[in-house]
Amino acid sequence: MKQNQYKLYRTQGLMLALLFVLSACHQEKSNVPHGTTNKKNEVQVSVVHPVLDQPYFSLELPGELKAYEEVVLYPKVKGFVKKIMVDRGAKVTKGQLLVVLEAPEIIQQYMSAKSDEQKFQEDYIYSRQSYERLKKAALKSGAVAEIELDRAKSKLKKDSAAFISVKAKTNASAQLQQYLKITAPFDGVVTEKNVSAGALVGDGSQVALLTIAQTQKLRLTVAIPEKHAQSIYNGIKVSFTVKNYPGKTFSSNFSRKSSVLDQKSRAVVTEFDVQNQSGILGGGEYAQVKLNMRRPSSTLWLPASSIVTxxxxxxxxxxxxxxxxxxxxxxxxxxxELQEVFGDINPQDHVVKVGSEELTPKTKLLIK
Structure with a gap:
């Protein structure tokens, strides 16, 4: 029986010794940082060279469709709405009469100015004829006193100036009459109608008459973040979708951008003109925009595994x-699997392919 106990103790001792050895080996292996260590304490690592490349890349951003042109029409003069020709949703053409205002005092001012103009015109014509007759008579020596000729010439200049002044006032009054008729500044559609016939408008009233938008052509505006602002180039194409038409994709080309970074959004506003002759898009929709962008010059790229955060x-x-x-x-x-990087590295450098925090600076490395 003692012999059996001795064998049992011996077996347990061997097992404990074996476990100790395995534990030590495991501890030694866990201390090796992502490589193998040789007798000189050098860690063997695989390296790569940063690659210079200028690839295209996709970026998805929100955008907004806006009318290519939009104007809010206010009256220039005070008056009553005599007649309004259009309503919300109506299509209009450039020069089309939209609203007629009524202002009797403006008509009276014009008639008064026209009457004054006629009177001063007759005075001017009489003064000119008188001066010409005296000037002709003065050709005979002693027929007309020189002072009489000078007086006639002075009166002619005075009446001429008065006539020009009154004529200018008449033209200004006539122009006010033109303001009583409001026409469309471009082809478009009426998006808002705020007044009806009989309403008093203008001269301090902040109520707009109509709002007109040009929707046959739209502006797709996209705010490009600062980090991608330099990746916009002439000829860049975009595709976009709107919630109104799920599953349908629209396209457009780059048109223009603001050259200055917006200080609030830290973005560059970019516009893409969208042809919309069919009227399928109304303007005002939010869009999900996909841009195919490219850096203006080549940049350095590394495997994502090389980056240590x-x-x-x-x-x-x-x-x-x-x-x-x-x-x-x-x-x-x-x-x-590639990551674009910016830093103090160049294509000739040997960069560790699989980076790790365990590889501290000044660690001895051996390139495989």
């Missing part, structure tokens, strides 16, 4: 004279 920041590890060196980087766009 830690509490201290985002960095990559490059091999410099056999030692690990941490290089802070900022990230751009990502395409598949």
């Amino acid at each position: 830690a509490q201290s920041g985002v960095f990559v590890l490059k091999v410099e004279n056999g030692l690990a060196e941490s290089v802070p980087v900022s990230l751009g766009i990502r395409k598949g």
Whole structure:
């Protein structure tokens, strides 16, 4: 029986020794950072070279469709709405009469100005004829005193100036009459009608008569974030969808952009003209826009596995004279397994393919 106990204790001791050895091996293996360590304490790593590339990439952003032109019509003069020819939703053409106002005092002012103009015109004609007769008579020596000729010439100039002044007032009064008729400034559709016949408008009243929008052509406006603002180029094409027509895709081309970054949104407002002769789009819709963009010049790309994100920041590890060196980087766009990076690296550098926080700076590295 003692012999059996001895064998049992011996077996347990061997098992404990084996477990200790396995634990030590596991501990040693866990201390090796993403590579194998040789006798010189060098960590073997795989490296890659940053690649210069200028690929196209897609970006999805919200946008808004707006009328290509839109105007709110206010009356220039005070008056009553005599007749309004259109209603909300009506299509109008450039120059079409929309609203007629009635202002009797303006008509009276014009008639008074016209009467004054006629009177001063007759005075001017009489003065001119008198001066011409005296001037002709003065050709005979002693027939007309020189002072009489000068007096006639002075009266002619005075009457001429008075006639020109009154004629200008008549033209101004006539122009006020033109303001009583309001016409469409361009082809479009009436989107708002705020008054009816008989309403008093103008001269301090802030009520607009009509709002007209041009919808045969629309503006698709998209705010491009600051980090992508330089990726907009002439000829860029976009596709977009709207909730009104699920499953239908529309397209457009780049038209213009603001050159200054908006300080509130930190974005560049970009416009794409959308042809809408069919009228399928009304304007005012929100759109989901897909842009096919490209950097203006080539940038550096690395495998996403090379990027290390830690509490201290985002960095990559490059091999410099056999030692690990941490290089802070900022990230751009990502395409598949490749990540765009910006930092103090170049295409000739050896960057660790699989980065890790365990590879601290000055760690001895051996390139596989």
